[in-house]
Amino acid sequence: MKRIDHAEASSKFIRAKDHVEFHDRRLWDLRQKRDRESEHLAEWEELRSLASAIKEHTLANLAGYLEEFERNAIKNGAHVHWARDAAEHNQVVFDILSSHGVGTLVKSKSMLTDECDMRPFLEQRGIEVMETDLGERIQQLDDEPPSHIVVPAVHKLKTDVARVFAGTIGTDPKNSDIHYLAESQRQHTRPYFLRAEAGMTGANFAVAETGSVVVCTNEGNADLSVNLPKLYIASIGIEKIIPRIEHLGVFVRMLSRSALGSPITQLTSHFRAPRDGTEMHIVLVDNGRAERLGMADFWYSLKCIRCGACMNTCPVYRRSGGLSYGATYSGPIGVIIDPTFNLRKYSMLPFASTLNGSCTSVCPVKINIHEQIYKWRQVISERNQLPMVKKEAMQIAGKVLASPKLYRAAVGTAGTGLEHLPRFMLYNRLNAWGRQREVPEAPQFTFREWYLKNRVKKRAKP
């Protein structure tokens, strides 16, 4: 399988000047709003520690909490299904839908269903799937995956949306007024809510104690998807469990502040039991999570509450766009999750980072993201997934830098000077440095040469 080449994809993204500028500014704005909101809470750092501890406790006792959740959900009248992987998940959902004669499914945003590639699976089997989240719908109409886990179409300008809508739902191609576009999508979507035989959501949290599914949204589309049709399906990754309802407050206080810099989402809906005459199905999905839980260095990534704060703050993500990662999950959290799905395919992603650590600092559940990126690089190297040219460069660098003699030959100004310097620093792809940057000037002497002349000789004198 071919490796995703983030550098090449980002180069394309950066060439679209207006897009990269807008994307960077828009997400940096969210980051700043997040800072302001977090500063309003004197206990912010304490909340982060608490949220992290709750998640770590839950993950360390996951089996018990999952069973508790299942018991309570069944008690509430919901049907609970278990899916080992994406294929099982899609089959379970399809079986539920087809046994109820569903032709149209309305759904709110769910990264899990994207992860499972559910939409094409259902569409190939004759079920119409309607994304009702505005951003997700834009992406569906443009036949692109979401580029961000909270704001799926953030890489698009309003003029791009006008182009997509004009070609699909028949808006005026010249009108890129955001209110006009949003209202057009709204009017277009409404009939589907009335006509769909089933609705679907993901989950932000699943509370073991109550067996309830908690969904945090801003558009109201999830509530319409759940409450209008007679059949409701919630797909939930097994790491979304929290033990008690009292823990929910810790996360709800941080989720939207971290994601969008707003104190809370417009809606925090608790779906606990089916309404009279309807059915509620819950699909609990593993799809690699149990395996990840067993990875000593990487299980912390399961604490993630999908707020996207790490993406908003990531200087690399902001300048390369989510699609450049070629995966369901992009940005820093994607970099540490994606290799668990396919090591070779995503082996270059952990190198799409400067290891600056801002992601770790904003993470509301204190995932040590940049340290995991660093660790993934070791795993990739140990499993022989580094590109050959890089592997060889590092072998040479390791030999030269381990030998004072070879090192001095490489950097000494007595010989050929600068010509050797970039080779020793950068080895191959030397011209990559110079493409958009000037190369440092060659000094007259190295520090060591100066020291020998100005200190060692002086010291040697009686």
Added chain:
Amino acid sequence: MTVGLFIPCYVDAFFPEVGIATLELLERFGIDVAYPLDQTCCGQPMANSGCHDDAAATERLFVKNFAEFDHVVGPSGSCVHHIREHLTAIAQTPQVKKVRATTYELVEFLHDVVKVQDFPWAEFRHTVGLHNGCSTLRGLREAKTSEINEPDFSKPMDLLSKVKGIQFAKPERPDECCGFGGTFSVYEEPVSARMGYDKVKDHHRAGAEYIVSADMSCMMHQRGCAERLGLPIKFIHIAQVLNGARE
């Protein structure tokens, strides 16, 4: 107290003046400084690429060179961060642990160990933008970061504010990464250069005549970007400013 002077490979090769300023500055405080002549690198380029096996011999050499000193001091936050947090490609003997625990970045050594109160010789009549490298900032925790809700502090600012005549520019994003990132700068060249351009423009807009930093590698990248953009902005290491450079 004898200090082992650690001059990272790229400073040795490209920026000898930074090594000289570091040495002279330490000597001004009466510290006995020795520069082990067989030093090369800390091993970071290989380790950050995931190649621990290739980093091991270099790390071993580093420890051998600096084992005898009470303190090791170097003018590069990123290298010091590697030694302290990531020098793990070799067995963690008591000697290795000691060297790792006693290696300091120059600013924190002056601030925390020497506890410098004054730089009477230092005067820098320019507006400077301070750039804290990410390893220095979030790794060594030399200053408050904008992400963390905590009281304000900054070791480099504490030192620089003792310099006569110096003024500070306030960039919009003072602690965003500049995009150097070691081998990232070549393997992810498009994003790296873009980040560098944004960084130097931010400082330029804020009125910085100089960018000053404890991380010369960030500045090597930023200088390359500024020169290509034709921005009239200069770069100087914090050791040079504290040692009394006037420009």
